Amino acid sequence: MHWNIMSKEQSSSSVSLPAIDSSEPCPIEVLLRTIPEKGLQNNESTFKINSVDNTVLFRTSKPLHNATGSPHSTFQFDKVFDANATQKDVQDFLVNPTIKDILSGYNSTILTYGPSFSGKSYSLLGSQYNEGVLPNICQVLFETLEENEETKGTNFCVSVLAFEIYMEKSYDLLVPLPERKPLKLHRSSSKMDLEIKDICPAHIKSYEDLRGYVQSVQNTENRVGRGGKAERSKSHLVFQLHVEQRNRREDILKNSSLYLIDLHGAEKFEKRTENTLSQDALKKLNQSIEALKNIVQLLAVKNPDSAYSTKASHSSTYRESQLTEVLRDSLGGNRKMKVILTCFLSNVPTTISTLEFGDNIRQIINKVMSSTTGLNMKKKMDLFVQDMKIKDDNYVSQINILKSELDSLKDLSNESSSREDMKTELENYEKENVKLKLQLDSITQLLSSSTNENPNNNIDDEVAEILMKRCEQIAQLELSFDRQMNANSKLRKEFEYKKSKEEALESMNVRLLEQIQLQEKEIQELLTNNAILKGELDTHTKLAETRSEKIKSLEDSVKELTNNKSAISSPRKGSVSSSSANTMSHIEGGSELSNSPRSANTSSKPVGWAVRKVSSSSIATTGSQESFAARPFKKGLNLHSIKVTPNTPKSPDLGS
Numbered sequence: 001m002h003w004n005i006m007s008k009e010q011s012s013s014s015v016s017l018p019a020i021d022s023s024e025p026c027p028i029e030v031l032l033r034t035i036p037e038k039g040l041q042n043n044e045s046t047f048k049i050n051s052v053d054n055t056v057l058f059r060t061s062k063p064l065h066n067a068t069g070s071p072h073s074t075f076q077f078d079k080v081f082d083a084n085a086t087q088k089d090v091q092d093f094l095v096n097p098t099i100k101d102i103l104s105g106y107n108s109t110i111l112t113y114g115p116s117f118s119g120k121s122y123s124l125l126g127s128q129y130n131e132g133v134l135p136n137i138c139q140v141l142f143e144t145l146e147e148n149e150e151t152k153g154t155n156f157c158v159s160v161l162a163f164e165i166y167m168e169k170s171y172d173l174l175v176p177l178p179e180r181k182p183l184k185l186h187r188s189s190s191k192m193d194l195e196i197k198d199i200c201p202a203h204i205k206s207y208e209d210l211r212g213y214v215q216s217v218q219n220t221e222n223r224v225g226r227g228g229k230a231e232r233s234k235s236h237l238v239f240q241l242h243v244e245q246r247n248r249r250e251d252i253l254k255n256s257s258l259y260l261i262d263l264h265g266a267e268k269f270e271k272r273t274e275n276t277l278s279q280d281a282l283k284k285l286n287q288s289i290e291a292l293k294n295i296v297q298l299l300a301v302k303n304p305d306s307a308y309s310t311k312a313s314h315s316s317t318y319r320e321s322q323l324t325e326v327l328r329d330s331l332g333g334n335r336k337m338k339v340i341l342t343c344f345l346s347n348v349p350t351t352i353s354t355l356e357f358g359d360n361i362r363q364i365i366n367k368v369m370s371s372t373t374g375l376n377m378k379k380k381m382d383l384f385v386q387d388m389k390i391k392d393d394n395y396v397s398q399i400n401i402l403k404s405e406l407d408s409l410k411d412l413s414n415e416s417s418s419r420e421d422m423k424t425e426l427e428n429y430e431k432e433n434v435k436l437k438l439q440l441d442s443i444t445q446l447l448s449s450s451t452n453e454n455p456n457n458n459i460d461d462e463v464a465e466i467l468m469k470r471c472e473q474i475a476q477l478e479l480s481f482d483r484q485m486n487a488n489s490k491l492r493k494e495f496e497y498k499k500s501k502e503e504a505l506e507s508m509n510v511r512l513l514e515q516i517q518l519q520e521k522e523i524q525e526l527l528t529n530n531a532i533l534k535g536e537l538d539t540h541t542k543l544a545e546t547r548s549e550k551i552k553s554l555e556d557s558v559k560e561l562t563n564n565k566s567a568i569s570s571p572r573k574g575s576v577s578s579s580s581a582n583t584m585s586h587i588e589g590g591s592e593l594s595n596s597p598r599s600a601n602t603s604s605k606p607v608g609w610a611v612r613k614v615s616s617s618s619i620a621t622t623g624s625q626e627s628f629a630a631r632p633f634k635k636g637l638n639l640h641s642i643k644v645t646p647n648t649p650k651s652p653d654l655g656s
């Protein structure tokens, strides 16, 4: 299975909009957080944190020279938190703006950077009692999406994937540790989308689901590159949320994704501290942070446009490590990017290096674009059917799970029938036991009586032996009986529990089947509606065709009449063209008709109608002395009839 990191679904369900560059410049934002330290002394090299104007002042007797050689002592960031800052302070700065971006269809990234043990994971993932940015974002995002579904009718679809980059290999964190195999990362040159082969995205149905996945990435034991508490982490964690929002009322589809990336420590892995690792392993471990620093250095230019335009030329640098491949569109691409820098102020070299990285990355300006597109009718329908299919698949998989549970329960009940056999066997043993006990009692009585009768009488050795054996048998039988009884009661309990579970599962199965039937009905209704709509569309198309034919014939007759008109108007003044003379004589005839005895039969009608094709320019009434001047022709006018006014005197001209 392929998972397209950017927007796999976007391409299949959106209506492509005209290709206009609506991207906007968006500088990378940097937040600095310092870890609380006991007994931090002010000495000649001290950092002064100013949380009001968000600066860090580095005071030193010797001027500081950064990589470019210029003295640098004040660092400005978008937000600077001192060691007293709480998790909530950090979340207030990051969570809501990030959620707003996701809901508006922007892709975003939150990245941690700093030396080992400086609080990167604490800030992003949190600790047992102090929730970090990642779980907080997940919770607020889900709540907001659910609220928008209720109030605005925006349906949503969330999926999650999580992987770890360890020694230049990526591993899916959502599959069990023993089954994990390295993933293949691939970024096609034509598209910016990152494809990860064989990764397993989880489709989230509820916040509970999402919380389960968050907990699995918080669990350090679930990581290949994460050692014990005192050991520095050796892998980068990448958690991705993909959110699709569809609003059928507003015809809007938005696709956005959020990366939450927790890097391992930024300082170099060295043989001195990591003596169990080979040189090759150390090289691989250092590769990603070095590549990250290189690309940031290349893109960090003061000119806002040049970072983006030169991006293409840095392609090979992005390919230097899997981390920079993942971060390709976060560094100079279409992603809003926020960086959490963490440091210990007591460690001057690592703090300076972290501050310089923050200063560089803050100069990169990304070009971001919201992925909002429209939905047409067909796409809406497709999405609906797609939704239904997903639901259907879920139901089918649930049914399969239930079926397999049912099968295992059936097996168990078959097993229990063999236990029934054992039970009867036990009962037989019990009976035999009772018999033996009775025998024993009688023998003991016999013994005691014989002893009483003659104390000097020695018991026959054979009888004694038999008795001893019987006693042993009885003791063994009693022991095995007790054991079997215990096992039996345990099995009975287990059987009852399984039986009740089976009943619950069966009733759940029935409910699920009912739900599926309902969904199927809905799909059926939708399909019939669709067919009706199609039928209506065909009728309308036919009607339109007939109308256009009619228009064409009208236009033809209009053309004919225009020709007639030009034939009328071309003769010299006073003369009448043959067609107009015909017309007039015809009309005259009409008027005569109205005066004739036959017309007297119809004289109840005040007006006589002579039906014929004629243009308005050739209309003449018998009452007029002269023919009317030609009026301009109006397209679409119904001129199939001429009104003839009865009892009007004949025009002498027309008569001649």
Ligand SMILES: Nc1ncnc2c1ncn2[C@@H]1O[C@H](COP(=O)(O)OP(=O)(O)OP(=O)(O)O)[C@@H](O)[C@H]1O
Binding pocket: 034, 035, 036, 114, 115, 116, 117, 118, 119, 120, 121, 122, 123, 127, 231, 232, 233, 263, 264, 265, 342
């Ligand atoms: N601001 C803070 N307040 C209280 N404790 C903190 C703070 N930041 C970090 N810690 C604690 O410091 C320890 C190290 O922090 P954390 O594991 O987050 O470091 P890290 O930078 O992620 O290390 P690594 O690079 O090895 O992953 C943890 O026990 C954590 O709970």
